[in-house]
Amino acid sequence: MARFRYWKLTSDEVKKLTHNPDKILNWEIKGIRKPENDAIFIGIFLYRNGTPFGYEAVNGIVYYHNNIDRNELPGITKFLKERFGGEEIEKGERIFLKNSKEIYTGKEIGELAEEFDAKFNIESDISIELADVTQDELNEWSYPNSKLLPIPGK
Numbered sequence: 001m002a003r004f005r006y007w008k009l010t011s012d013e014v015k016k017l018t019h020n021p022d023k024i025l026n027w028e029i030k031g032i033r034k035p036e037n038d039a040i041f042i043g044i045f046l047y048r049n050g051t052p053f054g055y056e057a058v059n060g061i062v063y064y065h066n067n068i069d070r071n072e073l074p075g076i077t078k079f080l081k082e083r084f085g086g087e088e089i090e091k092g093e094r095i096f097l098k099n100s101k102e103i104y105t106g107k108e109i110g111e112l113a114e115e116f117d118a119k120f121n122i123e124s125d126i127s128i129e130l131a132d133v134t135q136d137e138l139n140e141w142s143y144p145n146s147k148l149l150p151i152p153g154k
Contacts, residue, residue: 002131004138005149011113017106017128019141024048025106025129029113031059031122037105040067042076042122046102060086060100064093074119079119083112100135 003025027043043064050057061084063076077088077095086100103109113124129151130138138143 002133003129003151004133004135004143005127005129005151006143006147007125007127007149008129008147009144011117011124011126011145013110013142013144014106014113014126014128015110016142018112019106019130019133019137019143021104022042023133023137025131027104027109028127029109029116029124030127031116031120031124033112033120038067039066042116042120044080044116048102048104051096053089053096058089058096058098060102061097062085063095065095066093075097075151077118079116090133116134119150122143 084100086097
């Protein structure tokens, strides 16, 4: 069995996925605010085995930001903390919600992306990486072959 990464998935596509949540290694919702040439974006992500924070791994939801006014950050943090809890820790352009609730179903990830887009005036796409799955399982779970991104060395 191998690892597979899908990218540029829409929230509608992700809500329809029926994968085994235990097979998700990580996911990311990257929201871009138009115009794109200003590089204004906010991303939410979750690594199953924790996100590096110095020399330790921190479990829970994390978000990052680029060219976002710092006055917006408390609203983004509040939005996520109300849904997932966790202890807020900031490092550079990333804000960790340590020990927050973790989500892995397509429905949960897709709905989060929709709410996030509406609340913060962004347009998101979603990436998901899975492990220990077969191509037949991915087809059964409704993953679109056209959005499969090869993993170098795999």
